[in-house]
Amino acid sequence: MAVYTEVSDDALDAFVGQYDIGGVVSCKGIAEGVENSNYLLQTERGAYILTLYEKRVDPGDLPFFLGLMDHLAARGLACPTPIVGQDGKTLRSLCDRPAAIVSFLSGVWHSRPRPDHCAALGEAMAEMHLKGADFPLRRPNSLSVAGWRPLFGAIRDRADEIAPGFAPLVEAELDYLDANWPADLPVGLIHADLFPDNVFFLGQRGEAGAERVSGLIDFYFACTDLLAYDIAICLNAWCFEPDGSFNATKARYLLSGYRRLRPLSESEMMALPLLARGAAMRFLLTRSYDWINTPAGALVKRKDPMEYLHKLRFHQNIAGPGGYGIE
Numbered sequence: 315m316a317v318y319t320e321v322s323d324d325a326l327d328a329f330v331g332q333y334d335i336g337g338v339v340s341c342k343g344i345a346e347g348v349e350n351s352n353y354l355l356q357t358e359r360g361a362y363i364l365t366l367y368e369k370r371v372d373p374g375d376l377p378f379f380l381g382l383m384d385h386l387a388a389r390g391l392a393c394p395t396p397i398v399g400q401d402g403k404t405l406r407s408l409c410d411r412p413a414a415i416v417s418f419l420s421g422v423w424h425s426r427p428r429p430d431h432c433a434a435l436g437e438a439m440a441e442m443h444l445k446g447a448d449f450p451l452r453r454p455n456s457l458s459v460a461g462w463r464p465l466f467g468a469i470r471d472r473a474d475e476i477a478p479g480f481a482p483l484v485e486a487e488l489d490y491l492d493a494n495w496p497a498d499l500p501v502g503l504i505h506a507d508l509f510p511d512n513v514f515f516l517g518q519r520g521e522a523g524a525e526r527v528s529g530l531i532d533f534y535f536a537c538t539d540l541l542a543y544d545i546a547i548c549l550n551a552w553c554f555e556p557d558g559s560f561n562a563t564k565a566r567y568l569l570s571g572y573r574r575l576r577p578l579s580e581s582e583m584m585a586l587p588l589l590a591r592g593a594a595m596r597f598l599l600t601r602s603y604d605w606i607n608t609p610a611g612a613l614v615k616r617k618d619p620m621e622y623l624h625k626l627r628f629h630q631n632i633a634g635p636g637g638y639g640i641e
């Protein structure tokens with residue numbers, strides 16, 4: 315459970331008193347997520363999400379994240395809207411952490427998404443890319459190719475705790491990614507963490523095509539980067555089965571859904587295997603870092619780095635976009 319910071323009743327009442335959302339009815343820690351402390355806040359006016367920003371979020375980036383959600387929500391994308399306080403601000407401080415309240419979105423996420431969910435995800439991601447195109451702020455992706463080597467440097471000494479032979483394997487892959495990472499693909503606003511738990515669906519469950527995306531959440535890795543890299547992250551996060559096998563049908567649906575709204579160039583298609591290797595490396599490294607560094611006693615379930623080592627190996631053997639079910 316991702317609650318790193320406990321909030322006392324008095325501190326919460328004083329905090330919520332700075333908004334026009336009524337008094338606190340209840341506030342419960344949310345048993346999902348690994349990055350920040352999240353609470354489901356029920357007030358006299360309705361349901362909200364209270365987030366206290368923790369370790370990996372740079373406070374200097376918060377105006378970007380909150381401004382982005384505001385921008386996308388104003389253009390009709392289903393995403394949380396930051397709530398403005400009586401002082402006109404969305405960002406303030408609680409228990410010595412930066413904190414904000416955002417709107418609550420209904421829906422459920424699917425731990426085993428079907429192909430039709432992947433198609434809907436593809437469309438929603440393309441809609442986000444299009445609606446983010448005129449967002450005026452920029453934020454470089456600190457977890458892209460230039461950030462991976464320093465991240466690995468921070469865990470290299472304990473790399474054998476992840477897997478025997480982990481260090482040389484990662485170093486060889488980093489050399490390859492550094493040498494081949496594309497520089498000339500379309501760039502824009504990307505989510506960069508669009509995993510199934512960050513995409514909510516509503517509608518008739520169980521019936522293919524009957525559910526619609528009701529919300530994208532967790533914009534706290536959003537940045538300015540290659541648009542196709544966002545797709546590569548999703549190929550990793552949505553298209554592998556629990557037994558580790560790759561589901562090319564899901565990949566085809568995901569890419570077709572995306573291309574219905576935003577066509578992909580030939581160069582973007584050809585770059586997908588490389589971008590997917592990079593995306594696998596990103597989550598392999600952050601999960602490895604967390605595996606080694608999560609504080610004892612934190613109410614959080616660590617995510618398995620080995621899942622991403624397996625995915626990396628899969629993409630290393632893909633020659634072109636045909637490997638993802640498309641030509």
Ligand SMILES: Nc1ncnc2c1ncn2[C@@H]1O[C@H](COP(=O)(O)OP(=O)(O)OP(=O)(O)O)[C@@H](O)[C@H]1O
Pocket residue numbers: 316344346347348349350351352363394416417418419420507511512531532533534
């Ligand atoms: N706006 C929202 N509406 C409804 N539920 C939300 C909202 N924001 C967050 N949640 C709930 O809180 C959980 C954790 O949120 P979030 O994914 O932002 O946390 P996180 O710590 O950044 O996690 P991670 O980066 O691991 O996905 C979500 O799975 C969801 O259940």
Ligand SMILES: N[C@@H](CCO)C(=O)O
Pocket residue numbers: 348349507509597600601617
């Ligand atoms: N979605 C990430 C956690 C947040 O970065 C993962 O599954 O590793």
